[in-house]
Amino acid sequence: MNLKGRNFLDHLHPALVRSRTLSPMTTLGFGIACLTCFVILAATGFSLFLYYIPDTSLAYERILHITTTLHYGGLVRSLHFTAANALIILSVLHLSRVFLTGAYKGRVLNWIYGLALFFLILLAAFTGYLLPWDQISYWAARVGAGLAESFPLIGPEAQRMVLGGTEVGEETLLRAFAIHAAGIPMLMVILISLHLWRIRRDGGLAAPEKDVDRIPAVPWLYRAEGGVAFLTFAILIVVALIFPAPLYERADPLHPPNPAKAPWYFVGLQEMLAHSVFLGGFVVPVFILFFLFLAPLLDTSPSPGGKWLASDRAGWNSTFLLILIGQTVLIIIGQWFRGPNWSFRIPF
Numbered sequence: 001m002n003l004k005g006r007n008f009l010d011h012l013h014p015a016l017v018r019s020r021t022l023s024p025m026t027t028l029g030f031g032i033a034c035l036t037c038f039v040i041l042a043a044t045g046f047s048l049f050l051y052y053i054p055d056t057s058l059a060y061e062r063i064l065h066i067t068t069t070l071h072y073g074g075l076v077r078s079l080h081f082t083a084a085n086a087l088i089i090l091s092v093l094h095l096s097r098v099f100l101t102g103a104y105k106g107r108v109l110n111w112i113y114g115l116a117l118f119f120l121i122l123l124a125a126f127t128g129y130l131l132p133w134d135q136i137s138y139w140a141a142r143v144g145a146g147l148a149e150s151f152p153l154i155g156p157e158a159q160r161m162v163l164g165g166t167e168v169g170e171e172t173l174l175r176a177f178a179i180h181a182a183g184i185p186m187l188m189v190i191l192i193s194l195h196l197w198r199i200r201r202d203g204g205l206a207a208p209e210k211d212v213d214r215i216p217a218v219p220w221l222y223r224a225e226g227g228v229a230f231l232t233f234a235i236l237i238v239v240a241l242i243f244p245a246p247l248y249e250r251a252d253p254l255h256p257p258n259p260a261k262a263p264w265y266f267v268g269l270q271e272m273l274a275h276s277v278f279l280g281g282f283v284v285p286v287f288i289l290f291f292l293f294l295a296p297l298l299d300t301s302p303s304p305g306g307k308w309l310a311s312d313r314a315g316w317n318s319t320f321l322l323i324l325i326g327q328t329v330l331i332i333i334g335q336w337f338r339g340p341n342w343s344f345r346i347p348f
C-alpha cells in the first residue's frame with residue numbers, strides 16, 4: 001500500500017489494535033452494520049431527493065413515478081426503506097451489545113452520543129414514513145403525532161413543532177421533508193464522526209483485561225470491517241428485492257383505516273397508551289429514558305467494561321433485558337394482534 005493511503009487509514013484506526021477487537025463476539029459487528037446502513041441510506045436518499053417533491057398534491061404521484069417508471073427506481077426506494085428499518089433494529093442490537101457488556105464504563109460521553117443517534121434514527125424513520133403520502137403513512141404519522149401529544153408538558157409543543165400546526169397537512173409534509181432530508185442527515189454525520197473519534201480517544205473498545213496481544217490493523221481489522229459491511233449490504237439487497245417497499249392508496253384524511261396504527265417502532269408505545277395514558281404514555285417511557293441515560297453514571301459495579309453479562313451487573317442487565325423483551329412483546333402485540341377498534345385478534 002502506498003504511503004498516502006496508509007496515512008489516511010491511520011486516521012481511522014491506530015496501526016496496532018488489540019487482537020480481541022477482531023473476535024466476532026466482541027462487537028458482533030453491529031456498529032459497522034449500522035454504519036453500512038447509514039451510508040446506504042445517504043446514497044439512496046440522495047437519489048430519491050432528486051425526484052421527490054414535498055407537496056401534498058404531488059408527493060404520492062412522484063413516489064409512484066420513482067417506483068414504476070424510473071430505471072431501478074423501485075429497487076433504490078426499497079433499499080432505502082429496508083436500510084431504514086434495518087438501522088432501527090441494528091442500532092437496538094448494537095446498544096444492547098454495549099449495555100450487556102458494560103462497555104459504556106469510562107465511555108459515558110460516547111454512550112450519550114449513541115443515545116442521541118438512536119433518537120435521531122427514530123425521528124428520521126418517522127419523518128420519512130410520511131413522505132409517500134399514502135393512506136398508511138399519512139395515518140401512521142397522525143397516530144404518531146397523537147402519541148407525542150400525550151407526553152406531559154412538552155408533548156403538545158413538540159407535536160406542534162413537528163406538525164407545523166395541529167393537523168397533519170401541507171406544513172407537516174414540508175417540515176418532515178426538511179427534517180428528514182437535511183436536518184437529521186447533517187446532525188447524524190456530525191454525531192457519527194464524534195462517536196467514531198471518541199472510540200479512539202477512549203483507547204479503543206472496552207476490554208476486560210489489559211491484553212498486550214496486538215495485531216496490525218492493516219489488513220486484518222479493515223478486512224473484518226469490510227466483510228461485515230459487504231455482508232450487511234448483500235443481505236439488505238436480497239431483502240429489498242424480495243420485499244419491495246409498500247405503497248398503498250393515496251392519503252385520504254377523511255377515511256382513517258381501522259385500526260390506524262403508528263409505525264411499527266412506535267406501536268409498543270401505542271399499545272401501552274391503549275392501556276393507560278399516565279402509565280403507558282408517561283411513567284414507563286420516562287423510566288426507560290432515565291434508565292438508559294443514567295445507567296453509565298449509576299452503575300458502580302467493579303467489573304471492567306467489555307465482559308458479556310458480568311455477574312456483578314446482574315441487576316442492570318436483567319432490568320435492561322426486561323425492558324427490551326417487554327417492548328418487543330408490546331410491538332408484536334400491537335403490530336399483529338390488534339384489529340378494528342384496537343380489539344384483540346388472532347392473526348392466523
Ligand code: HEM
Nearest residue numbers: 027031032034035095103104110111114115117118205206
Ligand atoms: C448510527 C448509529 C451508530 C453507529 C454507526 C455506531 C457505530 C459504532 C461502531 C463502528 C463502534 C465500534 C464497535 C462496534 O462495532 O460495536 C461503536 C461503538 C460504540 N457505540 Fe455505537 N454506533 C451507533 C449507535 C450507537 C448507539 C445507539 C449507542 C448506545 C446508546 C452506541 C454506543 C456505543 C459505545 C458506548 C461504543 C463503544 C463500545 C466499546 O468500547 O466496546 N452506539 N459504535
